Amino acid sequence: MPVLALFSAVLVVTFEQLVQWRYGAAGLLGLLLLTVGIKAKSPGVSSAGAVLLALLVTRPAL
Known part of the structure; x- marks a missing residue:
């Protein structure tokens, strides 16, 4: 169990x-x-965060 928690923490970071x-x-x-x-x-x-991320992902390339 501690290995799984450590792995998930590393993945999140x-x-x-x-x-x-x-x-x-x-x-x-x-x-x-x-x-x-x-x-x-x-x-x-959560909607504000999702909208912000969606706007960043879909912005036109410079």
């Missing part, structure tokens, strides 16, 4: 770093809003 590297601080904020909204069962907060 790696994913957060990837989002921050690819989408910057706005991506990290969107991911944070989405996570907090899901854990707090707040549809408004």
Whole structure:
């Protein structure tokens, strides 16, 4: 069980770093809003995070 918890923690941290590297601080904020909204069962907060992430992913390439 501790190995599974360690593996999932490493996976989450790696994913957060990837989002921050690819989408910057706005991506990290969107991911944070989405996570907090899901854990707090707040549809408004999680929707704001999801919309922010969707806007970052679908922005036109420069």
